[in-house]
Amino acid sequence: MDTMRDRFAPVISRLLDEDPRVAVVLAEIGVDGFADARGRHPDRVINVGIREQLLIGTGAGLALTGLRPVVHTFASFLVERPFEQVKLDLGHQGVGAVLVSAAASFDWPAGGYTHMAPGDVALLDTVDGWTVHVPGHPDEAETLLRQAVAADDDKVYVRLSVQSNAHGLPVDGARLRTVREGRAGVVLAVGPTLDAVLDATEGIDVTVLYATTVRPLDTAALRRATESAGTDVVLVEPYLAGTSTATVNDALSHVPHRVLGLGVGRRELRRYGTVEEHVAAHGLDARSLRERIAGFVAGAR
Amino acid sequence: MTIIDEGTRTYGCTDLPRLMALMTGDEKHGPAATSTLDVLWVLYDRVLRVEPGRLEDPGRDRFLLSKGHGPMAYYAVLAAKGFVPVDWLPGFGSYDSPLGHHPDRMLVPGAEIGSGSLGHGLPIAVGTALGLRAQGLVEPRVWVLIGDAELDEGSNHEAIAFAGPAGLDRLHTVVVDNASASHARPGGIAARFDAAGWSTVTVDGRDHAALHAAFTAPHPGRPHVVVARVEPKSA
Numbered sequence: 001m002d003t004m005r006d007r008f009a010p011v012i013s014r015l016l017d018e019d020p021r022v023a024v025v026l027a028e029i030g031v032d033g034f035a036d037a038r039g040r041h042p043d044r045v046i047n048v049g050i051r052e053q054l055l056i057g058t059g060a061g062l063a064l065t066g067l068r069p070v071v072h073t074f075a076s077f078l079v080e081r082p083f084e085q086v087k088l089d090l091g092h093q094g095v096g097a098v099l100v101s102a103a104a105s106f107d108w109p110a111g112g113y114t115h116m117a118p119g120d121v122a123l124l125d126t127v128d129g130w131t132v133h134v135p136g137h138p139d140e141a142e143t144l145l146r147q148a149v150a151a152d153d154d155k156v157y158v159r160l161s162v163q164s165n166a167h168g169l170p171v172d173g174a175r176l177r178t179v180r181e182g183r184a185g186v187v188l189a190v191g192p193t194l195d196a197v198l199d200a201t202e203g204i205d206v207t208v209l210y211a212t213t214v215r216p217l218d219t220a221a222l223r224r225a226t227e228s229a230g231t232d233v234v235l236v237e238p239y240l241a242g243t244s245t246a247t248v249n250d251a252l253s254h255v256p257h258r259v260l261g262l263g264v265g266r267r268e269l270r271r272y273g274t275v276e277e278h279v280a281a282h283g284l285d286a287r288s289l290r291e292r293i294a295g296f297v298a299g300a301r
Numbered sequence: 302m303t304i305i306d307e308g309t310r311t312y313g314c315t316d317l318p319r320l321m322a323l324m325t326g327d328e329k330h331g332p333a334a335t336s337t338l339d340v341l342w343v344l345y346d347r348v349l350r351v352e353p354g355r356l357e358d359p360g361r362d363r364f365l366l367s368k369g370h371g372p373m374a375y376y377a378v379l380a381a382k383g384f385v386p387v388d389w390l391p392g393f394g395s396y397d398s399p400l401g402h403h404p405d406r407m408l409v410p411g412a413e414i415g416s417g418s419l420g421h422g423l424p425i426a427v428g429t430a431l432g433l434r435a436q437g438l439v440e441p442r443v444w445v446l447i448g449d450a451e452l453d454e455g456s457n458h459e460a461i462a463f464a465g466p467a468g469l470d471r472l473h474t475v476v477v478d479n480a481s482a483s484h485a486r487p488g489g490i491a492a493r494f495d496a497a498g499w500s501t502v503t504v505d506g507r508d509h510a511a512l513h514a515a516f517t518a519p520h521p522g523r524p525h526v527v528v529a530r531v532e533p534k535s536a
Contacts, residue, residue, distance in 0.1 A: 085456075093425070
C-alpha cells in the first residue's frame with residue numbers, strides 16, 4: 001500500500017494546476033515529488049533550502065499577498081523548530097497556511113529522537129485557531145489535504161504518517177464517526193490507531209468513535225455518545241498521551257466523568273528499531289490497549 | 302484667528318518631534334528613540350508608493366517594520382502621512398490604544414506586519430516578494446527595516462542567503478546601524494549582504510539626500526540593502 005505522503009505531492013500538484021492561489025513552500029525535504037509541478041509553476045513551488053524559520057516566514061509572506069501556502073517538512077522541523085514563526089508569522093499576523101507534516105511521532109525509529117515529534121499537536125494547542133487533521137489512511141489523507149487547502153485562509157495542520165489503518169473510511173474534515181456502539185464506555189481512536197483499537201475492544205461493550213479531525217474536536221458527538229455508553233472515556237492518540245484530555249474534560253464538565261489518555265509517552269526511549277516496536281513500547285499495540293482499556297472501564301464498577 | 306484642522310492639515314519633517322512628544326511628553330529624544338526617524342521619513346515622503354487610501358491595493362509598495370522596538374518614530378510618520386489619526390498618539394501604550402510599544406498590524410492602519418520579536422520581518426518580506434512575483438505583480442517593491450543588533454538573529458541570515466541567489470530584485474532592506482550589537486558583525490554589515498549577492502550601499506542615516514539616492518539606486522536582478530549609519534546608541 002502507498003503511504004499518505006505518497007499522495008501528498010500528486011494531490012497538491014493537481015491543486016497547483018487548478019487554483020492559482022495555491023503555492024508550495026519546501027525546505028529541501030519532499031522537493032523531488034514536486035519536480036514536474038515546479039516546471040509548470042516555477043513561481044509557486046518554492047524551495048528555501050534547509051531553513052525552517054524562513055520556511056514559515058515565507059509561507060506567511062505569501063499569505064499576506066493573498067496566496068494559499070502549503071508548507072511541508074518533517075513534523076519536528078515544521079512545528080517544533082520554528083514554533084515562534086508558527087505563533088507570530090501566522091497567528092499574530094492574522095494569516096493562514098496549510099502545514100503538512102511527515103514522520104509523525106516515530107515513523108522513522110531508526111532515525112532516532114531528532115526525527116520524532118510526538119508533541120506537535122500539543123504544541124499547536126498552545127495557540128489559537130488551528131484546525132488539526134490526523135488521517136488514518138492515505139485515502140483519508142487525500143480528502144483532508146483537499147479540504148485543508150480549500151479552507152479559505154484558515155490555519156490548518158495535516159499530520160501525515162506511515163502508520164495506517166488497513167481501510168480508509170469516509171471523512172468530512174469535521175465530525176467524529178461512530179464505528180461501534182456499546183454501553184460500558186467510550187473509546188475515541190485518533191487516525192492510525194483505529195485498527196489496533198478495534199482489535200483491542202473486540203468483545204468489550206464500548207462505543208468506539210473515530211476522529212481524523214481533532215481540532216476543533218467534535219465534542220457534541222462525544223457528548224451524545226456518552227449519553228448511551230456512559231462517561232468513562234478512553235482517548236487513544238498517535239501523539240503525546242493526554243494531548244486531548246483537557247478538551248474532553250471541558251466537553252464533559254457538566255457531568256461526572258473519567259478520562260484515560262493513552263498515547264505516546266513523554267519519556268525518551270533512546271531506542272531505534274521499527275515502528276511496530278515503538279508502538280508496543282508505548283503500549284499502543286492491540287494487546288496492551290486491550291489490557292488498559294478493559295481495566296479502566298471495569299475499574300468504574 | 303487661524304483654526305488648524307488636525308484631520309486635514311499636512312505635516313512636514315519638522316513636525317515629527319512634536320508628534321513624537323505626544324507619545325512621550327518630551328520633545329528632546331535621545332538618538333536611540335529617533336534612530337529610524339530620518340530613514341522612515343525619507344521612505345514615506347519620497348520613496349514608498351503607498352497612501353492611506355490604498356491600503357488594500359495589491360499594487361502598493363510594502364513597508365515592513367521588523368525592528369518593532371521604539372516605534373514612536375514610526376507612529377509619528379504614519380500620523381504625519383495620514384495613516385493613523387494624530388489624536389491616537391497620546392494614548393500610546395494604553396489598554397484602549399491601538400498603538401503599543403510594538404506595532405500590531407491588526408490594529409494599526411498601514412502597518413504591514415506586527416513586530417516586536419526580532420528577526421521575523423525579513424523572512425516574511427521574502428515571502429511577500431515571492432507572492433507578488435507569483436501573481437505577476439512586478440511593480441510593487443517590498444521594504445523591510447531592521448536594526449544592526451537585530452542581525453544577531455539567525456533567521457535573518459536564512460533570508461539573506463536565500464534572497465540573493467533567488468534574485469529577488471523587488472526586495473529591499475534598510476539596516477539602521479546605531480552600533481547597538483554587542484558583537485559587531487565580522488567584516489561589517491554590508492559585507493554580509495554582499496557575500497550573498499545583494500546590491501549594497503552604506504550611507505549617513507541622517508542625510509536625506511544620501512538616503513534618497515541610496516533608496517532609489519538601480520539594482521537589476523539583485524535584492525538591495527541600504528545600511529544607514531546613525532549615532533552609536535551608547536554615545
